[in-house]
Every structure is written in C-alpha cells, then in structure tokens.
Amino acid sequence: MTETLLIVLVIVVALLAVGVLVLVMRRPADTGVGVQLAQLESANEAARQALDKRILDQERAINEQLGKVGERVGLSLQQSSEKTQLTLKALGERLAVMDKAQENITLLSTQMVGLQDILSNKQARGAFGEVQLNDLVTGILPPRTYEFQYTLGTGKRADCLIRLPNPPGHICIDSKFPLESFQRLAAAGSDDALRQVVTRQFDQDVRKHVKDIAERYILPGETGEGALMFVPSEAVYAEIYAYLPGAVEESRRLRVYIVSPTTLWALLNTMRAIFRDVEMHQQAEVMQKEVRALLGDIGRLDKRIGSLGKHFGQVAKDIDDIQISTKAITRHGERIDELDFDETDQSQLVAAPEKNV
Numbered sequence: 001m002t003e004t005l006l007i008v009l010v011i012v013v014a015l016l017a018v019g020v021l022v023l024v025m026r027r028p029a030d031t032g033v034g035v036q037l038a039q040l041e042s043a044n045e046a047a048r049q050a051l052d053k054r055i056l057d058q059e060r061a062i063n064e065q066l067g068k069v070g071e072r073v074g075l076s077l078q079q080s081s082e083k084t085q086l087t088l089k090a091l092g093e094r095l096a097v098m099d100k101a102q103e104n105i106t107l108l109s110t111q112m113v114g115l116q117d118i119l120s121n122k123q124a125r126g127a128f129g130e131v132q133l134n135d136l137v138t139g140i141l142p143p144r145t146y147e148f149q150y151t152l153g154t155g156k157r158a159d160c161l162i163r164l165p166n167p168p169g170h171i172c173i174d175s176k177f178p179l180e181s182f183q184r185l186a187a188a189g190s191d192d193a194l195r196q197v198v199t200r201q202f203d204q205d206v207r208k209h210v211k212d213i214a215e216r217y218i219l220p221g222e223t224g225e226g227a228l229m230f231v232p233s234e235a236v237y238a239e240i241y242a243y244l245p246g247a248v249e250e251s252r253r254l255r256v257y258i259v260s261p262t263t264l265w266a267l268l269n270t271m272r273a274i275f276r277d278v279e280m281h282q283q284a285e286v287m288q289k290e291v292r293a294l295l296g297d298i299g300r301l302d303k304r305i306g307s308l309g310k311h312f313g314q315v316a317k318d319i320d321d322i323q324i325s326t327k328a329i330t331r332h333g334e335r336i337d338e339l340d341f342d343e344t345d346q347s348q349l350v351a352a353p354e355k356n357v
Contacts (some may be wrong), residue, residue: 033328048336055333061321072313080308087301092291094297101283101290130159132232133175136261137162140268145275152223156216159230161223162271165278169224172217173264175232180203199243206247208242214254226255228267234260 034117037085137146137160150161150172158172181202210229217227230253231237237260241248252256259267 002278008133010357018144041330051333051336055329058279058329059288059326066319066322069318073311076308076311084301087297087304090297091294094294096293098287101287101354105280129175129177129179129232132261133160133230135265136264136268137239140265141272142275143292152217152219154216154219158217164224164271164274167224168226170222171224171226171228173211173228173230174209175219176209177229177231177236178202178209179236181205182233182239184240203244203247206244207250210247210251210256210258211252213256218255226257228263228264229256229258231258232259234262236260237263241272 112114125328134148137148141162145163147161147163148159150158152158152172159175160173163173164171181198184198185195185202188198213227214230217223218225231240237258240258
C-alpha cells in the first residue's frame with residue numbers, strides 16, 4: 001500500500017512537470033508567460049513539498065514499524081529464554097532424581113550378603129519361640145517387610161507375617177512348637193518302651209501342629225500357598241528329620257515347611273534378596289520414567305529452538321523487504337530531485353492551450 005501511494009505521487013509530479021513543459025513550449029511568448037511559469041513553479045514546489053512530507057511520513061512509519069518489530073523480537077527472545085531456563089531447570093531436577101535412584105541402587109547392591117555370612121553368624125540361640133523368631137526376623141529383614149502378631153481375615157493371629165510380593169505372596173511363621181513332647185522324648189533316656197511311646201506321641205503332636213498351621217495360616221487370596229513352622233532348636237529340628245519321616249512328609253504335602261534357626265536365617269536372607277530385587281526394579285522403573293520424561297523435555301526443547309529459528313528467519317526476511325522499500329523510495333526521491341525547472345531558455349518555449357493539467 002505504501003509503495004503504491006509513492007508511485008502514484010511520483011506519477012502525479014511527473015505529469016505536472018510534463019504539463020509545465022508542454023504549456024511552456026506551446027504558449028506564445030507574451031507578457032503573461034512569466035506569471036504562468038511562476039504559478040506552475042509554485043504549484044510544482046507545493047507538489048514537491050507534499051511529496052517530501054509524504055516521504056518523511058513514510059520514513060517515520062517505517063521507523064515505527066522497525067521499532068515494533070524490534071520490540072516483538074526482544075519479547076520473543078525473552079520468552080524463549082525463560083522457557084529454555086525452565087526446561088533446563090526441569091532437566092536438572094530429573095537428573096538429580098536419576099542420580100538419587102542410582103545411589104539407592106548402588107547402596108542396595110553393596111548391602112547384599114551371601115548365604116555363607118548368614119550361616120556363619122554365631123548369635124546366641126538360647127531363647128525359644130517368639131523371642132528367638134523376633135531376633136532372627138528383625139536382624140535380617142527391613143522393618144516394612146514384616147509384622148508380628150498379625151491378625152488375619154479369619155481372626156487368627158500369626159506370630160509373624162512376611163510381606164513377600166506375589167508370587168508367592170505373604171508368608172506366615174508360627175513359633176508355637178510343641179516343646180513339651182520333645183522334652184518327654186529327651187527324658188525317656190534308654191527306656192526303649194517309653195521312648196517308643198513318647199516318640200509316637202511326639203509324631204502325632206507334630207502332625208497335628210502342622211495341620212493346624214495349614215488350616216490357620218494358608219488362606220487363598222490373603223496369604224501365599226505355604227507357611228513356616230519354626231523349630232527354635234537345632235537339636236529338635238535334627239530329631240524330627242531323623243526320627244519322624246512321616247511327619248516331615250506330611251508337612252511337605254500340606255506345604256508347611258519346618259525350619260530351624262539356621263535354615264530360617266537362610267530363608268530370611270533369600271527373602272531379603274527378593275525385597276532388594278523388587279526395590280531395584282522399582283528404582284529402575286523410576287529411572288525409566290524419568291528418562292522418558294527427559295526425552296520428552298529434550299524433544300520440546302528442540303521444537304522450541306526450531307520455532308525460534310523460523311522466527312528469526314521471518315524477521316530477517318521482513319527487514320530485507322523493508323530495506324528494499326526504503327531503497328526504492330530513495331531512488332524515486334533522487335529522480336524527482338534531478339528534475340530541472342530553471343528559466344534558462346525561454347526563447348524556445350511555445351504556446352500551450354490554457355487548460356488545467
């Protein structure tokens with residue numbers, strides 16, 4: 001629109017100049033020629049002043065437009081810088097979370113112990129039942145993985161519940177071993193007849209206790225498919241496996257596993273390894289989640305950088321177009337300025353018809 005207006009003004013001025021020349025060349029030399037020339041020169045000067053004013057207005061408008069373009073570019077750069085800073089901050093936070101997760105994995109790995117370390121522990125095993133079970137469990141497993149005197153949905157209370165993940169699920173441990181039957185067996189001494197009687201009674205008591213544990217603590221949907229019967233003495237444990245093979249077979253069939261302090265230590269250590277493995281998987285999932293989020297942030301950052309590059313390219317194109325317009329205006333002004341209206345050769349002027357141009 002601006003270039004069209006300037007072209008029209010230039011054409012008008014050119015037509016005025018041509019009209020002046022034609023009028024001067026066609027009009028006879030008389031006393032009124034000077035007056036008419038003066039009037040034409042005055043009109044031409046007014047047109048030139050109007051054109052100069054238009055050019056100044058256009059230059060002012062162009063400068064204002066350039067100023068607005070500069071403001072928009074500055075605002076865009078500021079907004080892009082703020083967004084980039086926020087993105088980098090988010091990246092730093094996510095990297096910090098990843099570092100923390102890596103530290104946790106390293107700590108968990110260094111805390112892993114072997115089965116030999118558990119079996120070589122010479123901790124006193126003088127206490128029986130719940131006291132010794134408490135010492136074993138609290139000394140090996142993290143606090144959040146077990147609970148003593150846990151009440152099941154049936155109202156039965158387990159001495160200890162180990163919260164293993166599925167499978168196998170929660171495992172109950174019973175420590176109420178029929179110690180009296182074993183004490184009677186030990187008191188029988190060399191009396192073979194009495195020893196057979198108390199051995200048979202001991203076998204029945206163990207079987208009954210195994211069955212009670214299976215009925216109370218193996219609950220589908222609430223606990224795992226097995227339970228543990230804790231025998232708080234290595235001697236009693238060895239006696240059961242040596243002289244009560246029927247009771248041992250029955251316990252396996254009912255999935256009630258008889259454990260001694262040593263074998264329970266081994267099982268608890270295996271359980272701890274399971275818990276550590278679950279935690280490591282959870283930490284790995286956290287890292288994977290953060291990596292996916294990090295990749296998303298990087299993709300958004302790349303997209304914003306691409307948008308910023310396109311914006312800079314458009315701004316550069318607009319500036320080039322504006323420079324082309326200013327150069328065209330300058331050329332038109334120079335051409336107008338080169339026009340000569342001096343009264344140097346009036347003898348060659350001819351008469352021109354009197355009409356408005």
